[in-house]
Amino acid sequence: MEFSRFLPLLIGLLLGAWTIAAAWAVLSARSRQHHAETQLRSARRLSRLVEESPALPMLVRTDGRIEAGPRLAQWLGLDEVPQYLSELDGNGRGLPADKLSELTEAVRRCQKAATPFRMAVTPHGSTRSLALRGYLADPQVSPGGAALVWVFDFSDNEMELVRLRDEAARARGDFHALVSLIEAAPMPMWFRRPDGELQLVNHAYVAAVGAKSAEDAVARGIELIEAVDGLSPAHVARKAAEKGTPTERIVSTTIEGQRRALRVSDLPLGEDGVAGYAIDIEDLEEMSRSFRAFRDAQRALLDQLSAGVAQFDAKRRLAFANQPFQRLFKLDPRVMIDPPAFERLLDAARDVGRVPEVRDFPAWRRERAGWFAAGNAQEEAWALADGTHLRIVAQPVPDGGLLLIVEDRTEQLRLSAVRDTLLRTRTATFDSLFESIAVFAPDGRMQIWNRRFAADWGLDSEFLDTHPHIEALLKKLAGRLQRAEEAEMVGDVVRAATLDRTQTGGRIGLSDGRMLEYAGVPLPDGNGLLAVLDITDSMKAEQALRESNQALIEADAIKTRFLANMSKELRTPLTSIGGFAEMLDLGLGGDLNEPGKDYVHSIIEASRHLGDHIDSLLDLSQSEAGLLPLKFDEVDPMSFVRAVVEERAGRLQKAGVTLDLQAKGLLRPIVADSRRLARAIGHIVDNAIAASPKGERVLVQLSRSKGAGGDCLQILVQDRGQGMDSRTLARALDGMKVGADGKVQSRDGLGLPLARQLVEAHGGVLRLVSEPRQGTTALIELPWK
The missing domain is CATH 1.20.5 (Single alpha-helices involved in coiled-coils or other helix-helix interfaces)
Known part of the structure; x- marks a missing residue:
């Protein structure tokens, strides 16, 4: 339970x-x-x-069987991996027979003695390189004592190694070649340690310093270059090494007893040292000095040329321009400090109007810039706006530059135009002359003639167009002369002018009654000129002139006698009247009552005025007849004019006119006839007083002015009267006046004509300037003598 x-x-x-x-x-x-x-x-x-992986394993057993991946078959060039090691040689594919035998033996030793191995193989028909490394396989991998072979593809590494070997071989060869080249170089070369001491020199260095050998030069430290500014060559090399940049300098040294210019270079080579070399440039320097001297001489010569010359380098920049070029293009001399390019020069020339006016200037400038690339010289004519004509020649030079030549042809073209004009003028002048002109060459052939020549001699133009010889011409002329034998006289005159280079002439009568005068004149070009003039009318006129001249001589003699008699006949009664009146005034004829004294004073005053008029009339008559005697002396202008004015004080008071006497500046004395010059000035002042209304002022001014012949004394008398119109003024100095009916009548007074005659007799000028109701100005200019 x-x-x-x-x-x-x-x-x-x-x-x-x-x-x-x-x-x-x-x-x-x-x-x-x-x-x-x-x-x-x-x-x-x-x-x-x-x-x-880059490495492939291959297991080889003791019986020769192999185990491997399919990639190994590809590396070996096989279709598949064989079963046995001996089958890796597959009839032209796989491993070569010798390498397969070597591999088999190495695998056998590895299996029996555990000996590792290494080898490299290259399959048949392949550029692939394989590295084989064999070891005894671990028992866990294969307990039977198999060999494990690792296969590496080192094709790239192998190619790199081959390349490096080739480069190393080439480098060794280049090094030996470079050493040989340095040793054989004609220029001194050396190598210094980092501290600047010499380590290696070549044969040229030894020869330059005069050493026994390269070892001797290095051991003694013999320097090729002298110390410059306290710096030795070793010091300069150390400085170059510190900066890490090459240095170059030009120094002078003594080689074989001669001073030579050397270009010395020091090249730092990092921590290894400093290399150096020296190039003898004495010949180059000498050539450079010669070239500079030649260039300076050439440029000095170009400055003396009338044509402008400019040189442009390969960069199209202005390298040189002579003085005429600078003047033609209005270049500032400072432009050579910063020379402009070709295009900029054209722009500057355009600004000052030294290039032609074109519609599209940029395109025109590009075309001119094409001159640098042109294969031959280019020539142009430039017409500038100011009327200048330039001839331009552009010549490309081999170094890529340009030579520009500018010639001012303005004067040449002007002279050419003037020559053409002169030729046309000469032809027109020859044809318009009243003289007959013909030019004969030294060979006696007629070259040039005018139409009057053919008309005077009655020759046909067709005959003259044939350029007849002088003999053929004389035959034509003989029939037109009163006496045919006189034609040879014309030939003698032409031959004397062309061959004898003398000037002769003569007269010849033609059968029609004309009289010709001819002359042969040598011309500068070697030709002779025959000039013929019809002197028929001249001879008739000469005869008439001779008769007229005889009549004038007789009339001049009569006028001279008349003036002498008039001076005596007029002055004698006047002197008697004046003398008797003065005697009555002195009471020699008895006492006179007051009316009698007034009559006597009137007689004395009237006789004085009549005497002045007689003197003026005689002076005017003698001046017009060229018989006026002058008595020159030095006269002070101011006191002289003051005396003339003071003599007319009564007239000024009676006329109710004031007189203003002025002087501008200091006036030096003049040389003149004081009596007659006072009469001339007095007549002008009297006219001014008479023309001035009561209460007006008369201006008398003395000054110094510039005339056509130099400095002159200027006396100005100006009134404020009624003045004169242009017709009255035109005749005032000629003693004429225009009546109310427009008829020319004689003037009542002779003051202005006499004043003009007296002033001109002193070499001066009297001018009147007057306007109606504006007064009259009389201007007297008397030169200082």
Whole structure:
């Protein structure tokens, strides 16, 4: 009973234990399955890594069988991996026979003695290089003593090694060649240690410094270059090494007893040292000095030319411009400090009007810039706006530059135009002359003639157009002369002018009664001029003039005698009348009453006026006849005019007119006949007083002015009277006046004509300026002598 009571419990425990065991078994199985799957995935990953790795394993068993992946077959050039090692040589594919034998032997030693090996192989027909490294396989991999061979593809590395070997070989060859080249170089070369001391020199260096050998030059530290400004060559090399930049300098040194110019270069080579070399540039310097001297001489010569010359370099910049070029293009001399380009020069020339005016200037400028690339010289003519004509020649030079030559042809063209004009003018002048003109060459042939020549001699134009010889011309002329033999005289005159270069002439009569005068004149060009003039009318007129001249001479003699007699006949009675009147006034004829005295005073005054009129009339007559005697002496202008004015004080008071005498500046004395000049000025002042209304003022002004012949004394007399119109003024100085009926009549007074004659006798000028109701101004200009 008790057992049956515990049986269900026991069964329950058993079932529970069974359930727990079953659950544990399931969980354990799942864990083992998960672990197996993880190991499988890891194995697959490792297998994939092995297949993708740069090294492929190959397992060689003791019986020669091999195990490897399919990639190895590709590397060996086989379709698949063979079963045995001996099958790696597959009839032209796989490994070469010798390499396969070497591999077989190495694998055998590795299997028996565990000796690792290394070798490199190249399959048949492939550029792939394979490295084989063999080891004894781990027992876990193959417990039977198999060999594990790792195959590496080092084709790239092998090619790099080959390339490096080739480069190293070339570098060694280049180094030996470079050393040989440096040793054989004609220029001194050297190498210095970082401290600046010489380490290596070449043969040229040894020869330059005069050392026994390169070792001797290095041991003694013989320097090729002298110290400059306290800096030795070693110091300069150390400075270049510190800066890490090459240095170059030009120095002078003594080589074989001669001073030579060298271009020395120091090249830092990092921590190895400093290399250097020296190039002898003495010949180059000498050539450079010669070139500069030649260039300076050439430019000095170009400055003396009349044509403008400019040189442009390969960069199209102005390199040189001579003085005529700068003047033609109005360039500032400072422009050579910063020379402009060709296009900029054209722009500047356009601003000052030294290029032609064109519609599209940029296109025109580009065309001119094409001169640099032209294959031959270009020539143009530029007509500028100011009338200047320039001839432009652009010559490209081999260095890519341009030579520009500018010639001012304005004067040449002007002279050419003037020459053409002169030729046309000469032809027109010849044809318009009253003289007959013909030009003969030295060979006697006629060159030029005018129409009057053919008319005077009665020759046909067709005959003259043949340019006849002088002999043929004389035959034509002989029949037209009064005496035919005189034709040879014309030929002699032409031959004397052309061959003997002498001027001769003569007269000849024609059969029609005309008289011709001819002359032969040598011309500067070697030709001779035959000039013929018809003097028939001149001879007749000359005869008439001779007869008229004789009559004039006789009339002049009569006038001279008349003036002499008139002076005596007029002055003698007048002097007697005046003398007797003065005697009566002094009471020599008895006492006079007051009316008698007035009559006597009137007689004296009238005789004085009559004397003045007689003097004026005689002076005017003598002046017009050219017989007026003048007595010159120095006269002070101001005191002289003042005296003339003061003599007319009574007239001024009687007329109720005031006179204003002025002088501008200091006036030096003049040379004149004081008596006759006072008469001229007095007549002008008298006319001004007479023309001035009562209460007006007469201005007399003396000044200094500039005349056509230099400084002159100017005397101005101005009144405020009625003035004169243009017709009256035109005849006032001629002693004429215009009446109310429009007829020309003689003037009552001779003052102005006489004043004009007296002023002109002193070399001066008298001018009148007058307007109706504006007064009259008389202006006298007397030169200082």
